[in-house]
Structure formats: C-alpha cells, structure tokens
Amino acid sequence: MSSSVGGRLEAVARERSLFGPDYLRLGALVLVAVAVHAWLLAHTALTARDSLGFARQALCFETPSAVPHEDGRPKNVVDLIRTSEHPPGYPLAILVVYKGLSCVSDAPVSDRALLAAQLANALAAVLLVIPTYLIGRMLFGRNTGFAAALLFQVLPVPARITSDGLTEGVYLLSTTVAVALAVRAVMAPRISAFLLCGLATGVSYLVRPEGLMIAAGPGAVVLGLGLARRWPRDRAFGCLSALVIGVCLVAVPYMVLIGKLTHKPAGNELLNPFAPARPVHYSAQAAPTTGAIGPLFAEWWNDEKDSGKSKTVWGVQAVFKEVSKSANYAVWPLALFAILALRRRFAAEAGPWVLVIIAACNFLLLLYLATRVGYVSERHTVLLTLLACPFAAAGLPLLATGIGQIFPRVERFGVRVTAAGLLVALVVASLPFALKPMHPNRVGHKHAGHWLAANMKSDEALIDPFCWAAWYAGRTLYRPDGYNPPQSRATYIVLENKAGTPHSRLPVLPLAQEQATRPGARVVYHWPENVSKDNAIVHVVKIGED
Known part of the structure; x- marks a missing residue:
C-alpha cells in the first residue's frame, strides 16, 4: 500500500x-x-x-x-x-x-x-x-x-x-x-x-x-x-x-x-x-620643516x-x-x-x-x-x-x-x-x-613639460629630478629613466627656483644643480611666464646649441 x-x-x-x-x-x-x-x-x-x-x-x-x-x-x-x-x-x-x-x-x-x-x-x-x-x-x-x-x-x-x-x-x-x-x-x-x-x-x-x-x-x-x-x-x-x-x-x-x-x-x-x-x-x-x-x-x-x-x-x-x-x-x-x-x-x-x-x-x-x-x-x-x-x-x-x-x-x-x-x-x-585644490604649487612642472614637448628635439637630452616635466614631455611614458640619446647636442635641465614645498627621494637633483652651473647654461623657459626669471618658480635650463 x-x-x-x-x-x-x-x-x-x-x-x-x-x-x-x-x-x-x-x-x-x-x-x-x-x-x-x-x-x-x-x-x-x-x-x-x-x-x-x-x-x-x-x-x-x-x-x-x-x-x-x-x-x-x-x-x-x-x-x-x-x-x-x-x-x-x-x-x-x-x-x-x-x-x-x-x-x-x-x-x-x-x-x-x-x-x-x-x-x-x-x-x-x-x-x-x-x-x-x-x-x-x-x-x-x-x-x-x-x-x-x-x-x-x-x-x-x-x-x-x-x-x-x-x-x-x-x-x-x-x-x-x-x-x-x-x-x-x-x-x-x-x-x-x-x-x-x-x-x-x-x-x-x-x-x-x-x-x-x-x-x-x-x-x-x-x-x-x-x-x-x-x-x-x-x-x-x-x-x-x-x-x-x-x-x-x-x-x-x-x-x-x-x-x-x-x-x-x-x-x-x-x-x-x-x-x-x-x-x-x-x-x-627638502629640509624637514613644516614652517610657512x-x-x-x-x-x-x-x-x-x-x-x-x-x-x-x-x-x-x-x-x-x-x-x-x-x-x-x-x-x-x-x-x-x-x-x-x-x-x-x-x-x-x-x-x-x-x-x-x-x-x-x-x-x-x-x-x-x-x-x-x-x-x-x-x-x-x-x-x-x-x-x-x-x-x-x-x-x-x-x-x-x-x-x-x-x-x-x-x-x-x-x-x-x-x-x-x-x-x-x-x-x-x-x-x-x-576640497582644497590639489598640488597647485607644482603646476609649473606641467607647463614646463608641455613646453619641452613642443620645443625639445629627439637628439637632445633631458635631466628632470622632479619627474613631472619629463613625463609631460613624453620622455618617460614607458621607461622611468627616460630616453636620452648617447650623443646629444644639447641638454635641458628642470629646476625649481623657489620651491613651494620640500621634496624627497631626488637622487638626481645634485647632478642637475651641478650641470645648471656649467658655463653656457641659460634659462630658456620659466614659469609663471608673466613674471621675471628671478621670481619664477620653475626654470628650464639649456646647455649646448640653441
């Protein structure tokens, strides 16, 4: 049943x-x-x-x-x-x-x-x-x-x-x-x-x-x-x-x-x-200070x-x-x-x-x-x-x-x-x-990079201890050490004239500063562009041919 x-x-x-x-x-x-x-x-x-x-x-x-x-x-x-x-x-x-x-x-x-x-x-x-x-x-x-x-x-x-x-x-x-x-x-x-x-x-x-x-x-x-x-x-x-x-x-x-x-x-x-x-x-x-x-x-x-x-x-x-x-x-x-x-x-x-x-x-x-x-x-x-x-x-x-x-x-x-x-x-x-704007004091590096992208030739070298300008110039998109020709007719150097904030981990900076003091070095671009070179924040220095 x-x-x-x-x-x-x-x-x-x-x-x-x-x-x-x-x-x-x-x-x-x-x-x-x-x-x-x-x-x-x-x-x-x-x-x-x-x-x-x-x-x-x-x-x-x-x-x-x-x-x-x-x-x-x-x-x-x-x-x-x-x-x-x-x-x-x-x-x-x-x-x-x-x-x-x-x-x-x-x-x-x-x-x-x-x-x-x-x-x-x-x-x-x-x-x-x-x-x-x-x-x-x-x-x-x-x-x-x-x-x-x-x-x-x-x-x-x-x-x-x-x-x-x-x-x-x-x-x-x-x-x-x-x-x-x-x-x-x-x-x-x-x-x-x-x-x-x-x-x-x-x-x-x-x-x-x-x-x-x-x-x-x-x-x-x-x-x-x-x-x-x-x-x-x-x-x-x-x-x-x-x-x-x-x-x-x-x-x-x-x-x-x-x-x-x-x-x-x-x-x-x-x-x-x-x-x-x-x-x-x-x-x-980059002195470790938090002053002004x-x-x-x-x-x-x-x-x-x-x-x-x-x-x-x-x-x-x-x-x-x-x-x-x-x-x-x-x-x-x-x-x-x-x-x-x-x-x-x-x-x-x-x-x-x-x-x-x-x-x-x-x-x-x-x-x-x-x-x-x-x-x-x-x-x-x-x-x-x-x-x-x-x-x-x-x-x-x-x-x-x-x-x-x-x-x-x-x-x-x-x-x-x-x-x-x-x-x-x-x-x-x-x-x-x-909501404060982010990193406004470093925007000059971006302008410097765009200027370099428009004016720097492929057979010229670039030293940028801060890294941003080299990026915007297209030199470090795929390699962190960038591209510099073995024989360059001129060298561009990116420096801060009046730093707004301290920087760390910049091992290339002493070399860049030393190169920028060589005979014939001259500022070819500065930012802000509407101020004198002495009052600018970012300098692009060139050594070699014009």
Whole structure:
C-alpha cells in the first residue's frame, strides 16, 4: 500500500538583504561621494609623483613591446608583471579607464594616462560607500552604516588621497569588500562565505601586498572561537581552511610568477630585518620643516635632525601623528570611546573583533615600517581610518546621550537629533580642508613639460629630478629613466627656483644643480611666464646649441 501527500509546490522568495531605506541611504552617499571626488578631480593642478609609475605601468601593459628586455628583445605582459615593482591590480584598473578615455578624448597620452589614474582611483572610492555602509549596518544598524560611510568620504586625507593618481581607492575598495565579507562570515558562518572572503583578500593583495593582512581578522576570530569551543572545531577548521584556500587561489599564482611575496623595496626591507635600510635622498630644498610651506604628507627619519633619538620612540610618534591627521584628529578618539562603551558587545558578538584585529595588525605593521624603514605616510593610514569610522559612527549617539546628561537643555532634542547634529558638525568641519585644490604649487612642472614637448628635439637630452616635466614631455611614458640619446647636442635641465614645498627621494637633483652651473647654461623657459626669471618658480635650463 502506498500513500501520497498532495500539495502545491511554492517558490520560496529569496531573503532580501537590502530594502528601500538602505537604497535611499546608499543613493545619498553616492551623490556625496561623486560630488566630493568630481570637485577634487576638477581642481587638481598636478597628480602625486607616484602616480607617474602607475600610469607608466598601465601604458606598458597596453604596449608591452615598448619596454625592451635587457637583451634587447621586446617584453610581453607576463614579463612586465614579473619585473614590475608594483602589483598589477591598480595599473590594470588604470588601463581599463584609459581605454575608455581614449574613445572620447584626444588629449596627449601623458595627460590622458594620469587622468585615467585619477578616475580609476576616484571611481573605486565612490563604490567604496557600499561595503563601508554594509559593515556599519551589519555591526550597528542602518544609521551607523550611513554615518560611517559619509564620514570617511568627507575626511580630508582619505578624500584627497582617493582622488589622486594613487592606489588607495582601488586598494580600499578591495580590502573593504574583504572586510565586509569577513564580518558577514563570522556572524553567519558558512564555508562559502569564508571562501569569498579569502578570494577578496587575494584580490586586495594584487593591488597592495599588505592586503594579505585582512585575512588575519576573520582567521584570528575563527581560531579563537574554535579553541574556546564556542564553535565546533570541525566547523572552525573548515572555515579557516576555506579562507586560506580562497587567498591562495588568487595570491599564490602571482607569488610564483614573481618568485617572492613582493617586488616593492619597502616590503622586502620589512621581510628582511637584517638587511641595511635604503638611504633616503633629500633635495637641498627638502629640509624637514613644516614652517610657512605647510605640512608634509609623511614623516621621515633624518639622520642629522634625529641623531641620538630612539628610533622606536620616533616611530611610535610618527605613526600616531600620521594616524591622527588621516582621521582628522576626531575619528579615532570617538572610535575608542565607542569601543570602551560597547565593550560588552565584544563578548557576545564576533563581528566587531574582525575590525579590531585588522586595525591592530595594520597599526603594528606601520610601527614596524616606521622603525625599520624610517618612513610612514598618511597614505599608509587610510585603512586604519576607515576601520575606525563604523565605531566612531556608533559612538555618536553614545556621545549625544552623555551630552544630554550633562546639559539637560540639549536632552530635549533627543539622542537622534543630537547625534545627527554631531555628524553634521564633523562633516562641515572636514569639507573646507578636503576640497582644497590639489598640488597647485607644482603646476609649473606641467607647463614646463608641455613646453619641452613642443620645443625639445629627439637628439637632445633631458635631466628632470622632479619627474613631472619629463613625463609631460613624453620622455618617460614607458621607461622611468627616460630616453636620452648617447650623443646629444644639447641638454635641458628642470629646476625649481623657489620651491613651494620640500621634496624627497631626488637622487638626481645634485647632478642637475651641478650641470645648471656649467658655463653656457641659460634659462630658456620659466614659469609663471608673466613674471621675471628671478621670481619664477620653475626654470628650464639649456646647455649646448640653441
């Protein structure tokens, strides 16, 4: 005898993760991010010097035959990836944007490539609002996610760095996606979730090698929960294995190709603590001062100025200084206040621990970088700032509650209104500094480069210790050392007459200054053009035939 149960099969709707209120908040965040980055792109006089290397790598990916081997035969893309100092992630993103720009712009290759670098960085920074919002939403709620994403987009250092021709936008997008997946994985543990987190971590490594540290957050959480038997150990082992496999699937092929963890000099110094540190080259105008010329964007150990100091103490001070600037001095104190106030949640929830562990790893890595290499930059601290933003946003209602208890008149407005007012105050205080034009004092190098492109002949040599003019002149588009004929009838030299900011890492500058004092050297171009040569900022000096 058989029996059957009849019934109507119904399709179960997939559980939604985002709803109308989420989309409204994300739409507002995207509008703010587009406005901030579009303003900064439109008011960029000159990109950072490091952007030249990334744009060059992208151009070489497009035309690998333009870069010959040491034996003279042309390179291919695999050769370029194997020998390039930087991982391929960001240059490939630049190449995609450059291809699109080439369809709508007939600007010179030099201008187009640097604009592509900026756009790739800024577009990634706009997309960054999505994972940042999701992290805050998963940990503390919609309003916290909105406040965290908004705050990060308007902070001066992150906003400006992610609008320059640097890796930060693409790096932060990839790492923040990995962090969001890590938070989701430890809150709702599945093998697939940890595998996706590992894959995203591997992608972030292809942008910057330190992206591998993202795996430390979920890895340490899973290990701790497994050892404490809060998770079954077989589940913990499976999740940890999935995380490692995901990372290896993306990262190991690149490691095998280059034969090491990274080609970056600083990375190799960190991996080899017993090797002598690289010498740092400063220009004669690069005295480590922050007087009338404004603040530097990095802290450098100077053998003369810092002689006798403890490098460890100096490193701690340098890291705290750069982290404070990156967070606009208010975000990290607010984040630490929230962490202390919400410390009971850490005992019950695993999600916040992911951010705390990654932040601790990043901070320790910065300390090691500062003490080992003698250098730490604002650029290195933006991930720390991003990790602090969800906690800082969660601290706003807590701070509002405290203010209401101290000032009863404020309490009548309610916690939400007061917290929103504090967020608006932080945004308003940040925007004037975030929206300042970028690098206006170095625009003379761009004008000098365009002048050289129009006037310099192929059989004439060029010495440019600052790199920008040589780029815009078309001499260093595919080779960092540029092209100089073996027998040149004349030599052009680019110098700053009155430096607006200090420069570092300019080993060619002494040679350029010495050559410019030779008999027959004369200034053939200066910028600004409407002032006298003595009052100009940038000089182009020529030696040899007219």
